[in-house]
Amino acid sequence: xxxxxxDQMLFVKLKSDLTYPSVKKLExxxxxxxxxxxVIDLTEAKIVDSEGIRFxxxxxxxxxxxxxxxxxYIFDKIVDILKLKSYMKDLKIVREERx
Amino acid sequence: MEVFLKLPNEVEIIQPxxxxxxxxxxxNGLGEKEAEEFAxxxxxxxxxxxxxxxxxxxxxxxxxxxxxxxxxxxxxxxGEPFDPERHRYSVERFVRExxxxxxxFEIIRNLADDFIYIxxxxxxxxxxxxxxxxxxxxxxxxxxxxLKAEPEKAVGYQISPVxxxxxxxxxxxIYRSYGYTYPKEDMYxxxxxxxxxxxxxxxxxxVRTDRGEAVGYFAVIKMPDSNIGxxxxxxxxxxxxxxxxxxxxxxxxxxxxxxKGLYGxxxxxxxxxxxxxxxxAKYGFKSTALVLGFFPYAKYKGFEHKQQRISVVIDxxxxxxxxEVKVFLPDPYKNILKKIYRNLGIxxxxxPVRKQPALKERSKIDLQINYRFSVAVVVVxxxxxxxxxxxxxxIDSLKKKGIKGIYIDLPLDDPYTKEAAxxxxxxxxxxxxxxxxxxxxxxxxxxxxxxxxxxxxWVNIFSDMAxxxxxxxxxxxxxxx
Numbered sequence: 008x009x010x011x012x013x014d015q016m017l018f019v020k021l022k023s024d025l026t027y028p029s030v031k032k033l034e035x036x037x038x039x040x041x042x043x044x045x046v047i048d049l050t051e052a053k054i055v056d057s058e059g060i061r062f063x064x065x066x067x068x069x070x071x072x073x074x075x076x077x078x079x080y081i082f083d084k085i086v087d088i089l090k091l092k093s094y095m096k097d098l099k100i101v102r103e104e105r106x
Numbered sequence: 107m108e109v110f111l112k113l114p115n116e117v118e119i120i121q122p123x124x125x126x127x128x129x130x131x132x133x134n135g136l137g138e139k140e141a142e143e144f145a146x147x148x149x150x151x152x153x154x155x156x157x158x159x160x161x162x163x164x165x166x167x168x169x170x171x172x173x174x175x176x177x178x179x180x181x182x183x184x185g186e187p188f189d190p191e192r193h194r195y196s197v198e199r200f201v202r203e204x205x206x207x208x209x210x211f212e213i214i215r216n217l218a219d220d221f222i223y224i225x226x227x228x229x230x231x232x233x234x235x236x237x238x239x240x241x242x243x244x245x246x247x248x249x250x251x252x253l254k255a256e257p258e259k260a261v262g263y264q265i266s267p268v269x270x271x272x273x274x275x276x277x278x279x280i281y282r283s284y285g286y287t288y289p290k291e292d293m294y295x296x297x298x299x300x301x302x303x304x305x306x307x308x309x310x311x312x313v314r315t316d317r318g319e320a321v322g323y324f325a326v327i328k329m330p331d332s333n334i335g336x337x338x339x340x341x342x343x344x345x346x347x348x349x350x351x352x353x354x355x356x357x358x359x360x361x362x363x364x365x366k367g368l369y370g371x372x373x374x375x376x377x378x379x380x381x382x383x384x385x386x387a388k389y390g391f392k393s394t395a396l397v398l399g400f401f402p403y404a405k406y407k408g409f410e411h412k413q414q415r416i417s418v419v420i421d422x423x424x425x426x427x428x429x430e431v432k433v434f435l436p437d438p439y440k441n442i443l444k445k446i447y448r449n450l451g452i453x454x455x456x457x458p459v460r461k462q463p464a465l466k467e468r469s470k471i472d473l474q475i476n477y478r479f480s481v482a483v484v485v486v487x488x489x490x491x492x493x494x495x496x497x498x499x500x501i502d503s504l505k506k507k508g509i510k511g512i513y514i515d516l517p518l519d520d521p522y523t524k525e526a527a528x529x530x531x532x533x534x535x536x537x538x539x540x541x542x543x544x545x546x547x548x549x550x551x552x553x554x555x556x557x558x559x560x561x562x563x564w565v566n567i568f569s570d571m572a573x574x575x576x577x578x579x580x581x582x583x584x585x586x587x
Contacts, residue, residue, distance in 0.1 A: 023121050027153045031117070053128060054146045057209040058153065065204070081142045088216045089209055090197040 008032055015043035024052045025059035037066055044072040050103070055082045060089060067097060074099040107134065109170040115156045115163065115185075124149045127170065127179060134172040135239040135301065143217040144237040148179055150210035151233055159185025159231075174298040174307070175291065176219070176238045176477075184230035190223050220477045224503040227495045229468070236477060241295040244277035253281050256345050260315035263346075265354055267362070268310040268325060273299035275320035276312065276341075283341050289376075289401050289416075290339060291478070302327075309366070310339065311358045313351050321346040324355035326363055326371060331472075331485075334370040334543050335363055337386075356389050360423070369426045369543050374418040378406045383419055383568035391421035392449050393572035395539020395552055396579055398560045399511045402479055412564040415510060415556075419572045422542050428452050433518040433549060434459060436527030439537055442578050443518075443551070446540045449571045459521045469493040473500060481511040485545050489522040494529060501533075501555070510557050515541055515550035527551060536582045539575055 008029065010019040017040050023029050025047070037045065045066060049055070055078060067073050075082070078100060086092050109130065113119050128145035136144060155166050166183035195208035214221050220236035245253065268276070273296040280293045292298040302308045310325025321343040326335035337359065342351050363371050373391060375382035383393075399415035430453040435443050440456055447454035470487030482504050484497065497514075504512055514535065516523045530553050538552035562580050567573050 024124065024149070026120060026124070026149050027157070028117050028120055054124065054142055054149060056146055056149050056153065057206065057213055061206050061209070079142060080139050081146050084143070084217075085146070085213060088213055089195065089200075091200075094197075094201060 010036060012040055012042070015041070016046065017042045017044070018046045018048070020048040020050075021052050025049060025055040025062075027056070027058040030058045030062045033062060037071070042071060044074065046074045046076065048076040049079060049082075050077040053079050053081075055079060055085060057085065057089065060085055060091065063098065064091060064095065067095065072097070072099070074101060076101045077103055107170075107172055109168075111168040111170075112165055113152075113168060114165055115160050117156060120149065120153055120156060123152060123168070127168075130170055131177055131237070134177055135241075135297075136177060136237060137240065140237060140240065144177060144179070144235070147214045147217040147221075147235045147237075148181075150214050151181055151235065154210050155181060155183050155185065159183050159188070161186070174239075174302055175241075175295075176236055178234060178236045181233045181235075182230055188231065189225065222475070222503065222507050224473075224500055226499050227492070229492055229496050234475070239298075241297040244274070244281050244294050244296065247274070247296070248278065253278055256282065257315055257317070257319035257321055257343060259345060260317065260319075260321070262316045263313050263321070263349070263351060263354070264316070265311050265313050265322075265358055268303060268308075268312050268323070270300045270303050272312050272320065272323075273297070273303070276323050279320050279323055279341050279343060283343055287404055287406060288341075289404060293339060308339070309362060311355050311362070313342075313355060315346075322351040322355055324352075324359050326359055326368075328368075329544070331545050332543055332547050333368055334372060334547075335368050337371050337373045340382075352385065356385070360389065360425075364425055369424070369547060371423045371425065372542075373421045374400065375421055376401070376406075377417045377419060377565040377567060378411045379409050380566050380568040383421065383572070386421035386423075387569050389423065391423045392446075393419050393539075393569040393575065394422045394446050394450065394542055395420035396565070396567075396572060396575045397511075397513065397538050397552065398554055398565075398579070399556050399558060400479070400481060400513075402510075412561055414560055414564065415558060417560060417565045419567065419569075420539060420541065421569075422450065424450060424452075424542070430455060431518075431549065432457050434521045434524050435518065436524045436551070438531065439527065439551065442537065442575065443540055445574060446571065450542065457521070459524055462525065463521050465493070465522065466490045467492065469496060471496060471500070475504070475509070479511075480509050481513065482509050484512065484514040485550075486514065486516050486520075486526070487546070489520060489526060493526070498533075505557060512555045513538065514553050514555075515545060516553065517545075518549045518551055523551060527553065534586075536586070537575075537579055 127148045131141035131144045169180040171178045190211040193208040195212035218235045219238045222234040224232040277296045308325045308327045313322030325339040327338045328335045373386045398417045400418045401416040432455045435456045469490035472485040475482045535553040538554040541550040
């Protein structure tokens with residue numbers, strides 16, 4: 008995982024999936040850093056699981072603006088399965104060309 | 107390809123394990139999106155196992171199994187009791203209380219084509235995730251008029267071994283001859299035929315007219331755990347029947363099976379009609395079992411039959427000579443089993459059990475589930491002290507899952523089979539027959555339990571031996587009721 012902070016924005020580039028192991032690291036980062044927005048680049052992630060979704064929802068609820076870059080196909084599907092679409096309207100998604 | 111992994115319950119293992127399962131799924135035929143779904147379901151499951159199954163350090167097992175049409179991952183662990191049915195996800199509860207309980211299993215249920223949970227008592231828990239491989243059906247590849255075009259009568263025919271290039275012609279031939287009613291669905295998918303031939307799972311012959319049109323196909327599917335094969339796929343184009351094509355193919359196939367060193371061939375002949383049973387009998391196959399309700403109901407064109415699950419007769423052709431076998435025959439079945447052996451040309455010596463054998467702690471039980479057909483075969487490799495407690499839990503889980511037919515294969519070279527069979531009778535199992543050399547090249551007694559009743563008047567039988575087996579089963583059913 009690579010990350011850097013500019014002003015109140017934390018930018019994280021994941022080298023793995025957004026699942027329990029990476030969520031634990033992200034939680035530590037978010038708890039330590041004082042941030043207003045979080046950008047997670049998921050270009051290299053192939054899956055996002057319930058732990059990833061729980062993390063995103065919880066951090067958003069705490070008032071942090073989240074932007075996901077290139078979430079994998081499964082992301083939307085999991086949000087649908089968990090019926091969270093209407094609760095995640097403030098989530099920003101940027102889609103660039105995936106590798 | 108089957109893979110077995112033993113993994114520690116450590117968070118660091120989750121990512122590499124998921125990576126491996128994803129790659130394995132892609133290599134075994136899933137598209138990238140389906141592989142992501144399969145890997146995500148697996149991730150949810152093992153994350154749960156790693157985090158919650160054990161109080162301290164522990165290990166869990168992962169089995170990966172692929173067939174022509176589906177991938178299956180089984181996770182087994184000896185952790186604390188847990189029932190996913192009791193952990194149902196609720197979005198309202200999550201939003202209101204932050205309680206995310208059951209979310210992982212909700213995802214697994216939605217991403218998997220099938221998800222089964224089996225609580226095995228002291229032997230732990232087992233979870234199975236199944237994903238079907240999406241292949242193109244022959245009707246998606248060719249227009250109807252091309253599919254239905256029947257080759258005209260021919261002057262001569264050529265027979266040759268099946269190769270990967272024949273796959274599309276075989277699928278067309280099946281569709282042209284059977285419409286959608288052929289029970290082996292894989293035969294409508296050329297990619298699955300290619301895969302099976304390439305991996306050596308089957309071998310067979312194809313017959314073409316002198317103009318090169320395919321009009322006959324017959325194949326043997328090799329058993330994964332024994333050196334025998336099933337004469338499982340056969341078709342002759344309607345206009346070319348009665349020309350000796352079937353005979354030509356069966357002879358070639360038996361020769362091929364001998365040259366490949368197979369110990370025997372068997373057929374699962376449906377009992378909606380007796381045509382396949384007659385063909386088997388003509389080529390020396392002997393009936394050894396009647397398996398009730400093995401296939402779901404399907405309408406057979408031109409035959410009047412009851413709307414009930416389809417039963418099959420097991421016909422066996424030995425390719426190696428066995429004059430005598432020493433076996434442990436359960437008392438209630440010893441006479442019928444001896445008759446079946448005799449009909450195969452084998453003298454069965456029923457060994458006495460003077461002292462009950464000391465059982466090991468753990469049994470070896472393999473569970474083969476066919477979700478599409480709603481049947482499960484339990485194969486006993488070794489009896490252990492935990493045998494019945496594990497079996498009862500498996501049966502319970504299978505019934506809850508809606509499995510209609512449960513069959514159990516008991517090794518006849520194990521003295522405990524005598525005792526086991528009697529206890530299975532008490533649990534509601536009835537006789538099915540002999541499965542010669544069916545697992546690990548050993549003879550097995552098959553017993554069966556159905557959750558739906560079968561009207562035996564509509565089970566059509568040809569051979570004298572199969573008739574005897576049917577009468578025997580009928581008496582057992584009457585006795586039970």
